[in-house]
Amino acid sequence: MADQRRNLYFYYPPSEETDEKLKPVKDLANENNFTIVEDDKDANIIISVGGDGTFLQAVRKTGFRQDCLYLGIRQGEEAGLYCDFELDNYEQMVTSMLNDEIEVRRFPLIEATVNDESTFLCLNECSVRSSLIKTIDIDVNIDDLEFERFRGDGLIVSTPTGSTGYSKSTKGAxxxxxxxxxxxxxxxxxxxxRFRTLGSSFILSGERKLRLGVRQDGNDFPIVGMDNEAYSIRNIKDIEVAISDKVIKTVKLKGNSYWHRVQRTFL
Structure with a gap:
């Protein structure tokens, strides 16, 4: 791997057990001229240790950095659609990095702008759900088309990689x-x-813009989920969602495509 990709930052929930398991990983990395850094801002490779949830947190907590690579290591039986490596087989990770047996893949992000003010990035999905024990009304607009008025528990807008998560549980593709x-x-x-929606998931081109207008009928404080975090935002009237021009660059093993991981996870 190129010299400029030698500063490693490990992201994981505080755990003495994980600390202990990572000692031989870090020792092997140091022996092979990698540098372990304590501040993610000094890293050019950010390594999450856990499952997909930890990977999403690693990307979010480090600011969706465009100038570094993200690498996922899963532990045990945790889901790992974003994770190509296993903690119990860490030698493979270091050997692959040294011998250029890895590739860089780029995952699309979506941007969600709330009330034309605050913009959030999402790697998995943005969801809007009722915070009350009642339905939420949302006007769904595609570009300049008033497409439908949704009434129900909420809507999920997912990226392609996010399609295997929350969206899939609702029978999405x-x-x-x-x-x-x-x-x-x-x-x-x-x-x-009285109420009519498409009744199925639909997929929009990256060139489209989606606008969700939350009707102010007492449900103006919905739960807005950005990946695996919930945001408390009052008086939400409008959420515009579009594909971002930013991507997340992740490290993958050669010959281990997205569809290989989908196959291992679900079939």
Missing amino acids: VVDPLLPSMQVSELASLNNN
Whole structure:
């Protein structure tokens, strides 16, 4: 691996057990001229240790950095669609990095702008859900088209890699990450003589803009989920979602495609 990719930062929830398991990993990295840094700002490779949830947190907590690579190591039986390496087989990771047996893949991000003010990046999905024991009304607009008025528990807008998470649990499609796109999935929509929605997930090109208008009927304090974090934002009236021009660059083993990992996880 190129010399400029030698500063490693390990991200994981505080754990004495993980600290102990990482000692031989760090020793092997140091022996092979990698440098372990204590501040993620000094790193050019950020390594998450855990499952997909930890990987999402690593990306979010380090600011969706565009100038470094992210690498995922999973522990035990944790889900690892973002993670190509296993902690119990750490020698493979270091050997692969030294021998250029890895590739860099780029995952699309979505940008969610709330009330034309605050913009958030998401690697998995942005979700809008009712915070009350009642349905939420959302006007769904695609570009300049007033597409539908949704009434139900909420909506999920996912990236291609996020399509295997929350979106899939609502019967959404699994989308190839080579397609820069976003998928909109419904949560318990009402469909009757008075209210009507498409009733299925739909996929939008990366060139589209999606606007979700939250109708102010007492549900103006919905739960907005950005990946695996919930945000408390009052008086939400409008959320605009689009594919970002930013991507997350991750390290993968050669011959281990996204579809290989989907196959291992679900089939």
